[in-house]
Amino acid sequence: MRLPRDPSNDAHVLAAAFPARLADDVQDVLAVMPDARFAPSQPFEVEVQGETVAIPSRIYNEEPDADLERRPPKTQQVILHCLYSRHCDGLVRQRRLEQLVASREPWVVPFVVQLAGEYVLEILEAISRGLPGLSRPNSPQRRLYGQFIARNPTFFARTERRLVSYWSCYYRWKYGTFGTYPGCILLEAFRTAVEEQVGTPWPRHTPPPAPAMTMPRA
Template sequence: MQLSHGPSDAPHVWVVAFPARLANDVRSVLAFVPDARLGPVEPFQVEVQGEIVAIPSRIYNEEPEVGLERSLTGTQRLILHCLYSRHSDGRVRQRRLEQIVSSSEPWVVPFVMQLVGEYVLEILEGIGQGLPGLAVPGSAQRRLYGEFISRNAVFFARTERRVVSYWSCYYRWKYATFGTYPGCALVEEFRAAASEQVGGRWPRHTPPPSTDAASGPT
């Protein structure tokens, strides 16, 4: 069961979603975020370069006015986009993803990776388009994501299983085999990045692209 924090807890919950050095920037961003009736949903924890962060599964705040966003620094706007990539509205998540997916900041990576394990097909396609370097051995993007996955093996395994589950539940009518589903290509590239990072084969938690799968939700 997922639990929601009360609205009064939101500032603390959002600050700990980022490395400690960004705490003041996060607080500056929160000054522009409208209040919400519901607080953030129970966060998931991952490691970012040796530091544990706890990112909300969902937030329910309306978006700030565009004019207010323009007054933020570049780092602060990136933080804002990351936070709203956790929004309950899939269209908001997709729009904010487009602003963060190509970032080279390690603390952005878990926000992108969490979206890989969700159900909006257009978001999966956007991630694939925004990370062309994943398919290039030795590229900066491959190193960035490979390093994150190597530190968060359990998180990535759960993401893989979710990709299979959402394909089976919602998209099997369109993609008859898992290997033709856009999420499959993504997890294959992420796994290759992790393998390159550790210098060995990374464990697989999805069917091979060339086979079918009879998987239900997990």
């Protein structure tokens, strides 16, 4: 017989996705989220401003009532969007991403970069639209993402490899070379951001980009 899952375990896993200073805000957010059908899956660890967080690869909670979502303060709304950017439904992930991608909070960055390594082309395009600052030297967005990648080289390398695999599996027929794929253009923008921070070339784990392929400017 399968025993019922303890929702408090799920709450612990979701709370671990954010810095400790946000614990009270996270608990308020979890209070409005419906119980999940399944436990959060496969957390991945990254460093955010010197603190390790563990973000689930997927969550299985239904979305809260829209009226409940409008009540929390801005920080709690962003936390909610971050959590649902890990939802098992790609349309939910995209919709939540579009609400959080412009945030300048360092703890939002890993949620965005993780989505850059996934397979939904529309999500990659939404990230590019939401991060116009990646194309501008010394912009706040470029510094924010460059600093995160510099602290998390293994995570970024894994993101690169996953993106190449998804391109090869799902999009090679449309983009015959990886360098023309929108995901490659996005990765190059991230690489430029980290190189600006560290002052040296950053290791590449993908085929080279196409000549003169850059993110569109805002």
